[in-house]
Amino acid sequence: MRWLLLVTVGMGVFLITLDNTVLYTALPTLVAELRATNSQMLWIMNAYPVVVSGLLLGTGTLGDKIGHRTMLSLGLAIFGVGSIAAAFAPDAAVLILARGVLAIGAACMMPSTLALIRLTFQQPRELALAISLWAMLAVLASALGPLIGGILLEWFWWGSVFVLNLPFVLAALCAIPFVAPRTSLDRSKHWDFYSSFLACLALMGTVLFIKELVHSPQNWRLIGGAVVVSVLGWFLFTRRQSQLPEPLISLDIFRNPVFVAGTIGASFAMFGMVGLQFIITQKAQLVDGLTPLESGLLVTISAAGSALTSLIAGAKLHIIGARLLVAGGMLVAVAGTVAVMFGAAFHWWWAIIVGLFVVGAGLGGVTAVASMLIVSNAPPHRAGMASSVEEVSYEMGSLIAVAVLGSLLSFIYSVTLHLPSGAPARAHDSLQDALMAMTEEKMKPEVASALVDSATASYEYAFVACTALVAAVLFLGFLLTNTRLKGYKLPEEESSKTAR
Known part of the structure; x- marks a missing residue:
């Protein structure tokens, strides 16, 4: 029954992470149909992780108070309502609000998924494997999101990426009463x-x-x-x-360097994975002319690498060691990101494909181990707080990636673009605006051709700069985690050495 519970909470974490990336391939279509501005596009993407990150620190405590089974069911119900509102949003403003509702549901669900796993799996190795599978589902959902979005857009309208959530929500709600254990309620807990x-x-x-x-x-x-x-x-x-007598977060929890290494691994890994997916799917459609499905297939290559190393990391963590998997995985991802950068600069598709696989392989092991390092290296009385920090670390990595890379992409595009004479000023705002201007405004063929060449060149400069930034952040992650995990041994390793 406990593995059925893992499947049930796995559906929850899959949906939560999927909604972070499923819009990447749908974004160009969605922006065009809703006629969203550049600022609205940013908030369509970031409303979800902003609200999730803000609420996560408190919803773990609320779960302790009313019960994690109840909290998971409540989160799923809110998530379902938000999905319907987002799918049929008539304009960008309503969609942004609906994404906020989705985030409230996600923030209710996320701490309860991990809490129920910890309550159900008691043996250390089983718990490590369960948490690794939980983390693997999150990574796979993140990697598969653009592909799923692309597949749906081949046959349906953009709102279908939200309708997809409903069957999973209903299935999980039906399963919870039978597979989720009842948890003792702590009425003394206070959600601030x-x-x-x-x-x-x-x-x-x-x-x-x-x-x-x-x-x-x-x-x-x-x-x-x-x-x-x-x-x-x-x-x-x-x-x-x-x-507060019971704060949502206390700085003393960060005194453990291994705990800090876990938070760095989680947030930096998501920055790299989500950041690359976001900028690659936009470039593939706007510059290279790929369909949403084709661009989704391209970035899903990273999922193959991450699935492989996530499973290996969970099963062989006690043999390989946390330092090699986390710090080493970051370094592997740096090499993959550099390959993507050179592939984009010289139009080598093979380098982009190989690079994405290598990035996934490196970061899959990082995410699988980072969650365990955070949860198992916090004081017992800070267990709920540690779970919230773990989940916020992932969300913050995604949030910062989209905010920084999306903004940097637009900035470099704008400052390097040289508009040809006769081209509309709106083309300066974004590549999508430039492409829309060519279809909506009457331009001479030579002006339109010059605008396309100039705009795509500027966008490619911006893309290369963004991939260089991702590589630099991942290398910093390697340095920080390598130092903090030096000499660290897993509890089982230490006990076995003492016994010998």
């Missing part, structure tokens, strides 16, 4: 909604600051306002935690 609100506010300010800072031209009033909101939000959040 004000702290969660401050975290969301601070994250929104941070994302807006990143986006506007690299926008050309800059709106300095908006940038200043974003800085104020972000700094004030983080200040009030930190002060609030120091005043």
Whole structure:
């Protein structure tokens, strides 16, 4: 029965992660049909991870209070309602709000999936394998999201990427009463909604600051306002935690270097995986002319590599060791990202394909082990907090990747683009605007041809710069995790050495 529970909570974590990446291939179509602006496009992508990250720190405590089985069911129901609202959204604003509702459901579900696994799997090796499979599902969903989006767009409208959630939601809701154990309720636990609100506010300010800072031209009033909101939000959040008897997060949990290595591994791995998927799917459709399905197939190559190493890492962790899998995996991913960068620069498709597989192989092992390092290296009285930090680490990696790389891509495109005489000014905003302008406005053939050449060249410069940034971040992740995991031995390894 416990493996059926893993399948059930696996459906939940699969949906949560899938909704982060399934829009990548649908985004060009969605933006065109809803006529979304560049800012709306950013929030369509980032509303979900911002709200999830802000709420996750508190929903684990709420699960302890009302029961993780109840919390999982509640999250699934909210997620289903959000999916319906998103699928039939009439405009970009409604879609952004619906993505926020989806995020509330995801934030309710995520801590409960891991908590129910910890309660069900008692033996250390079984628990390590279960958590590795849980992490593998998250990585696979992230990698398969663009492909699933591409497949659906071949036959259906963009809203189908949200309708897809409903059968999984219904199946999981039906299974929970039979497979999920009842958990003891702790009525003394207090969920501080004000702290969660401050975290969301601070994250929104941070994302807006990143986006506007690299926008050309800059709106300095908006940038200043974003800085104020972000700094004030983080200040009030930190002060609030120091005043609570049971804070959502406490800095003493980060004193363990292995715990910190796990959070770095989780967030940096998602930055690399999600960041590459996001920029590659956009380039493949807008520059290379691939269909949504073809671009989805391209980035899914990384899933093959990550699935392989995730399974190996979970089964052989006690043999291979955490340092080699986490720090070594980061270094392998750096090599794969560099291959993607050179492949894009010289139009070598084989290098992009091989590079994506190598990136997936490197980061699959990282994510499988990072979750275990976080959960197993926190003090027992901080177990719920550690689970929340683990989940926030993944979400923050995805959030920062889309915010930074999406904004940087637009910025470099805008500042390097030389508009030919007679081309509309809106082409400066984004490559998609340039392509739409050519179909909607009457231009001379020679002007249209010059605009396409200039716009695609600028976009390719921006793409290469973004892949270089991903490689640099992953290399930094290697340095940080390699130092913190030096000399670390798994608990089983240490006990077996003592026995001998």
